[in-house]
Amino acid sequence: MDSTTLPACSTAGRMIQQASLPERLLPRLQTLRRLLLTAALLLPGAVQSADLRDPAATGPHEVALSLESWTDASRQRTLPLRIVRPRLAAPGSPTPVILFSHGLGGSREGGRAWGDHWASHGYLVIHLQHPGSDSAVWQGAGDRAAMMQGLRAAMSPQQFIARVADVGFVLDELARRAQSGDPVVGRADLSRIGMSGHSFGAITTQALAGERFGPTAGQLVDARIRAAIAFSPSGGRDTSVAGSSNRFADIRLPFLSLTGTLDTSVASKETAESRQWPFQRMPGPDKYLLVLDGADHATFGGQSELRTLRRSRPGNGDSDAADAAIRAVSLMFWNAHLSGDDRAREWLTGGAFVWRLGPSDRWHVKR
Numbered sequence: 001m002d003s004t005t006l007p008a009c010s011t012a013g014r015m016i017q018q019a020s021l022p023e024r025l026l027p028r029l030q031t032l033r034r035l036l037l038t039a040a041l042l043l044p045g046a047v048q049s050a051d052l053r054d055p056a057a058t059g060p061h062e063v064a065l066s067l068e069s070w071t072d073a074s075r076q077r078t079l080p081l082r083i084v085r086p087r088l089a090a091p092g093s094p095t096p097v098i099l100f101s102h103g104l105g106g107s108r109e110g111g112r113a114w115g116d117h118w119a120s121h122g123y124l125v126i127h128l129q130h131p132g133s134d135s136a137v138w139q140g141a142g143d144r145a146a147m148m149q150g151l152r153a154a155m156s157p158q159q160f161i162a163r164v165a166d167v168g169f170v171l172d173e174l175a176r177r178a179q180s181g182d183p184v185v186g187r188a189d190l191s192r193i194g195m196s197g198h199s200f201g202a203i204t205t206q207a208l209a210g211e212r213f214g215p216t217a218g219q220l221v222d223a224r225i226r227a228a229i230a231f232s233p234s235g236g237r238d239t240s241v242a243g244s245s246n247r248f249a250d251i252r253l254p255f256l257s258l259t260g261t262l263d264t265s266v267a268s269k270e271t272a273e274s275r276q277w278p279f280q281r282m283p284g285p286d287k288y289l290l291v292l293d294g295a296d297h298a299t300f301g302g303q304s305e306l307r308t309l310r311r312s313r314p315g316n317g318d319s320d321a322a323d324a325a326i327r328a329v330s331l332m333f334w335n336a337h338l339s340g341d342d343r344a345r346e347w348l349t350g351g352a353f354v355w356r357l358g359p360s361d362r363w364h365v366k367r
Helices: 011-017 023-041 112-120 146-156 158-181 200-209 274-281 319-335 342-350
Strands: 003-006 063-072 079-087 095-101 124-128 189-200 225-231 255-262 287-296 360-364
Touching: 011 287, 023 225, 063 112, 063 158, 079 112, 079 158, 095 200, 112 124, 112 319, 124 158, 158 189, 158 200, 189 319, 200 225, 200 274, 225 319, 255 274, 255 319, 274 287, 287 319, 319 342
Parallel strands: 095 124, 095 189, 189 225, 225 255, 255 287
Antiparallel strands: 003 360, 063 079, 079 124, 287 360
């Protein structure tokens, strides 16, 4: 196992960035930069796929949307769900499954931009809404102080355990419905399940992947999950505990962490630095970390209407560039670790997508 930090631009890209040329020529040079790097992907022995050339682009499948509510009778708890899936031509085609858990105060709309993208590339995506830590905890608050009080109260151990149980219930119910030929989830491939989430949903994801939480260590893992993505991961509010490598030592499955240099929290003590701790302390292989310069917490929520990021960088544009990088790297992670695509794994470990990153963005890999 080794850890590699890949540069945010290739030699060709650096040459173009550093050239002192008239401003009117810069758009043409940026186009040339992309053509050069795309051509490099087509050399003998390199990956060759339309997805590999631009995995940020919408996939070939039309996406179907279903809004449902599933009830866990044993807990008397009803979960609103947003389910997006590809319309596939082959009736029996099995579809890998990805679950998404929203952040504190969110809803089943959380991660919508990412889920719709994944579904267009052939994945069945289920967005969970967790009662007790969803948008109901702040809606109707008279002022900001009341809203923050409601949000912080929802970050309780009880709500955390409820979220983990929600995921277990959805996977159980998914298996039952798939077996019965449900028209929405009947094609679910239960041997290829990915877990993801933003903020509080990232904490949920980390727990299910193997993070140790005191006396609950090892009790929250769900072995049905094969790979995971944490959008704005959590290093833990107790820095003395988070600094211990033992906390993340049991996360053995493939894991992608996505964060930014402005990715802080108003509801907890998380900092932009602490969000990188999980990757730093997880054992390899198949661990990845993308740090986007200038990206804040809302960047990773997957809801454009909640975005606060406003940035502009030479050659990368504004916040659309961050979205494109997130779509690309997350899709290729699922392709590599849920769909068994060796070309996608090479794309990730070789840094084939770094041309779309800014000079201060960072991509780390533990092989």
